[in-house]
Amino acid sequence: MEIKLRDEYIKLGQALKAAGLVESGVEAKDVIIEGLVKVNGEVEYQRGKKLHDGDIVTFDGEEIQIKA
Structure with a gap:
């Protein structure tokens, strides 16, 4: 699976x-953390x-x- 960057970076x-691997920021x-x-x-862990x-x-x- 690929994610195209819209900016210089994307946060984890x-x-x-x-x-689509998690439902929410809380789940992420x-x-x-685990x-x-x-x-x-x-x-x-960040x-x-x-x-x-x-x-x-x-x-x-x-x-x-992650692709530019």
Whole structure:
């Protein structure tokens, strides 16, 4: 799955919502805090982590590629 950037970056919580992997910002925060989300292979605990072109997010068996 791909997310096209409209700006320079997208925040991790927003990317999960945009991809339809979570229902809300609250759910995004919960799964991130629980350590269930990886960015470029590393567990990420910051909902506000800025994602740029080329970053890869994995969650719940799904992969999101961030594209400019």
